[in-house]
Amino acid sequence: MAKGTPATRALERAGITFTLHEYDYDPDAARIGLQAAEALGVDPARVLKTLMARAGRETVCVVVPSDREVSLKRLAAAAGAKEAAMLPPAEAERITGYHVGGISPFGQKKRVRVFIDREALTHPTVVLNGGRRGLQVEMRTADLVGLLGATVVALT
Structure with missing residues (x-):
């Protein structure tokens, strides 16, 4: 088993059952979530990417299927804001405590509001970043929203 990360420790503290999946992370991949899905042999709609936005x-933290793109207009509306934009990588890393390509919605340094795309919840289990590049956690979809206190809304 891989060395624990803040994400896996947060899941363990919450009593969430999860399975670890390791893969060879490709730093040159055009889309990290899709590369993870391919490497793990999992439907990209079940592999969720974690994005940080303003x-x-x-x-805010945004969780969407890896084969979809976030509508910033929908995100802004969901958050009650006039506009939304993705955070620069360095700022996302500073706020979360994770490196880009390894950002997990669990165990971030600073707790922020989480928005999950409704389409992300259509499968019994989902796969999300486990807190480091090349590490994913698979968990029951039913556990995801409650653990994060997330708002579920159409974001794609």
Whole structure:
């Protein structure tokens, strides 16, 4: 088993059952989530990517299927803001404590509001980043929203 990360420790503390999946991370992949899905042999719709954004003046975490793109207009509306934009990588890393390509919605340094795309919840289990590049956690979809206190909304 891989060395624990803040994400896996947060899942363990919450009593969430999960399975670890390791793969060879490709830093040159055009789309990290799709590369993870391919490497693991998992439907890209079940592999969720974790993105960090700013909605108005608020930093938020966004979780969407790896084969979809976030509508910043929908994100802004969901957050009650006039506009939204993705955070620059260095800022996302500073806020979360993770490196880009290894950002997990669990165990971030600073707790922020989480928005999950409704389409991400259509499978019994989902796969998300486990807190480092090349490490994914698979868990029951039913556990995801409650653990993160997330708002579920159409974001794609």
